Amino acid sequence: MTTLLLSTTEQDLERAAAIIQAGGLVGIPTETVYGLGANGLDPEAVRKIFLAKGRPQDNPLILHIHDAAQLPDFCRDIPDAARLLAETYWPGPLTMVLPVRDVVPKTTTAGLNTVAVRCPDNDATREIIRLAGVPVAAPSANLSGKPSTTTARHVLHDMDGRIDAVVDGGPCRVGVESTIVDLTGPVPRLLRPGGIGPEELTALLGELEIDRAVTGEISREAVVRAPGMKYKHYAPAAEVLIVEGSREAAARYIRARFQPGDAVLCFEEELDLYADCNPTAYGREAEPATLSAGLFAALRRLDGGEVQRIFARCPTGGGISVATRNRLRKSAGFRTVTAEED
Numbered sequence: 001m002t003t004l005l006l007s008t009t010e011q012d013l014e015r016a017a018a019i020i021q022a023g024g025l026v027g028i029p030t031e032t033v034y035g036l037g038a039n040g041l042d043p044e045a046v047r048k049i050f051l052a053k054g055r056p057q058d059n060p061l062i063l064h065i066h067d068a069a070q071l072p073d074f075c076r077d078i079p080d081a082a083r084l085l086a087e088t089y090w091p092g093p094l095t096m097v098l099p100v101r102d103v104v105p106k107t108t109t110a111g112l113n114t115v116a117v118r119c120p121d122n123d124a125t126r127e128i129i130r131l132a133g134v135p136v137a138a139p140s141a142n143l144s145g146k147p148s149t150t151t152a153r154h155v156l157h158d159m160d161g162r163i164d165a166v167v168d169g170g171p172c173r174v175g176v177e178s179t180i181v182d183l184t185g186p187v188p189r190l191l192r193p194g195g196i197g198p199e200e201l202t203a204l205l206g207e208l209e210i211d212r213a214v215t216g217e218i219s220r221e222a223v224v225r226a227p228g229m230k231y232k233h234y235a236p237a238a239e240v241l242i243v244e245g246s247r248e249a250a251a252r253y254i255r256a257r258f259q260p261g262d263a264v265l266c267f268e269e270e271l272d273l274y275a276d277c278n279p280t281a282y283g284r285e286a287e288p289a290t291l292s293a294g295l296f297a298a299l300r301r302l303d304g305g306e307v308q309r310i311f312a313r314c315p316t317g318g319g320i321s322v323a324t325r326n327r328l329r330k331s332a333g334f335r336t337v338t339a340e341e342d
């Protein structure tokens with residue numbers, strides 16, 4: 001199959017919508033990461049997504065809608081908290097988990113009685129969904145286990161020949177996947193941190209439970225028991241080690257251990273400290289949104305093959321940094337050290 005590279009002209013958006021209607025796969029831009037979209041109501045089309053990504057069948061997909069008003073078409077028992085979240089953040093980087101209606105096939109929800117729904121903040125993709133006339137099921141458009149894609153070029157790198165088309169909508173603004181909130185229980189529950197920070201959600205909703213998967217506590221225990229792999233995601237070929245601690249202590253730690261074949265993933269403010277240590281900056285520590293926006297592209301740059309070990313610097317703090325930290329820790333398989341102060 002030849003993968004078409006489409007633009008965001010109305011004519012190309014119509015072509016993308018027609019491919020989705022016909023049961024094909026299209027890479028779609030969103031404000032978070034690129035998605036791998038198919039007709040979310042067509043089990044055959046959805047099955048192709050799992051094949052193209054190499055994704056386990058038991059991992060459900062997010063259903064993308066073009067307007068919040070579509071939510072009741074696919075979900076039942078929508079609580080006030082969900083309406084408030086939709087009003088406040090849609091279109092935007094928020095996904096809600098709600099009880100599913102029968103119209104959504106089991107292939108999309110992996111057999112769960114809930115469905116994840118999101119209205120993305122990208123005009124081209126909302127137009128594609130509107131023109132297609134069906135909700136679009138879309139996971140991140142990367143090979144399973146690899147960093148998510150934030151440019152059309154990255155989508156082609158992973159998916160060329162496996163999908164019908166990709167729409168180039170430029171680089172993604174947020175850069176990490178959406179915040180996921182489960183609204184099926186008595187208290188809203190954060191399942192995945194993303195573009196909208198936990199503090200903001202708590203302030204809006206009054207209460208928010210944080211799933212242990214968010215902080216990685218469970219995973220860390222699991223990794224101790226079964227070293228390494230089970231929870232590895234977003235991972236370049238190289239081994240990633242997060243080095244926490246002050247700028248100076250971390251630089252001492254890393255510089256003392258740096259060997260040929262290693263690389264350093266750091267903040268722009270730190271580039272000088274690692275001049276002879278193959279540094280890549282993924283954003284500015286002083287502007288946390290640049291770190292989330294740049295993380296996956298930087299991990300992909302370091303995935304060239306020669307780099308065997310990456311020492312990574314990780315932001316502290318709340319808001320979007322919770323998501324950046326979560327993704328970086330997963331890419332590191334939760335391997336973290338704290339550099340000792342002098």
Ligand code: TXA
Pocket residue numbers: 030032033034035036059060061062095097109112114115116118120138139140141176177178179180191
């Ligand atoms: O920003 C995003 O959310 C991107 C863009 C393309 O919209 N999509 C994305 O999809 O990140 P994916 O498939 O890479 O991640 C979706 C996550 C998975 O961890 C999946 O297990 C979870 O959402 N999920 C989907 N349906 C769910 C459900 N019913 N209950 C709980 N988790 C669910």
Ligand code: MG
Pocket residue numbers: 139140148
């Ligand atoms: Mg993904």
